Amino acid sequence: MSPLAIFFLFLIHSSLAANTNIYNVQNYGAKSDGKTDSSKAFLSAWAAACASNTPATINVPSGKYLIHNANFNGQTCKSKAITIHIDGTLLAPSDYNVIGNDENWIKFEKVNGVSIYGGTFDGQGAALWACKNSNSKNCPDGTTALTFYNSNNIIMSGVTVQNSQKFQILVDGCHNVKLRGMKVLAQGNSPNTDGIHVKLSSGVSIMKSQIGTGDDCISIGPGTSNLWIEGIACGPGHGISIGSLGWKQQELGVQNVTVKTVTFSGTTNGVRVKTWARPSSGFVRNILFQHIVMVNVKNPILIDQNYCPNHESCPHQGSGIKISDVTYQDIRGTSATKIAVKLDCSITNPCSSISLEDLNLSYQNQQTEASCVNARGRVSGLQKPNNCLLKN
16 A cells, blocks of 8 residues: 555544544434424433533434424533534424423523534424414413523524524523524514524624514624624514613613624614613613615614603603714615604713714605704714704
């Protein structure tokens, strides 16, 4: 045998040796028939990967896997790097009564160094949506499809999450999370199906993804900082929202958020900040909305600090949330309404240091309008609609 052949055999052997910690869910009893509950098999594969002293890989071959519930807990994991390669589809029960009252369908809790590549998480939530849309009082609240809770150093790439009963993806109490090349999808009439909800987290990035739901494409809750959103196609849905904030009197703020290179198509809102008209210690500051394209969006730029559905729980109160240092830069396209910019700020805590730079929004080939209440800041560059800010 030639020295070159021996060298290649050595490389192959080394590669196999380096990848011996591979755990196939089918070897633990998972069935790819879409009918057999494979929850225990997935959890067994997770337990084996967790017990590894070296990086481990969990493989999910092609096919459909029914998962009733799965909580992947990493608190006792020895492995600090677990990669999950998914070629198949994970299915929630189609009967919403099975998990409709559970908070989460699939949950990763206290994990560190988990990477998920490929595959589809299908919440099969259409029946629950229909129940809720019928105004029946017998519908469960619904479950979130995929949750990361109190976890660090997470990567998701090329993953599809769709048809959740409620939120599609929740990032809660996490640090250093990277979501890339995601597809997050639900019907436009599906209630409360936020695409990605981030709260109490820092160092999260969401990039190059397609999101269309019946609620916010991305929603940003209290305690979020250093969030980067870029390269998103949003629609249908309610846009990208900071909030709602300020329900609690003592609440962490939102800061250092960048939203750039996003296209909104036919959405209810574009970029929105929404706060309850209630006393609160929270804040919103250092926010950048940049290079945004609106395509027939009802409320392209919106600050709503008088959020109070049905005028309950907050009568005659102003929002305690202080909004400052928010920049809107290079925002262009078409509005579905005459008022393209609406900054309705708190009477008790007016918005300050709002910056409008190069806005070019039209409505049916007409000039759009702007409405500002309790909002101060500055403008520069093209202003369509005309400026309505008071000077700082």
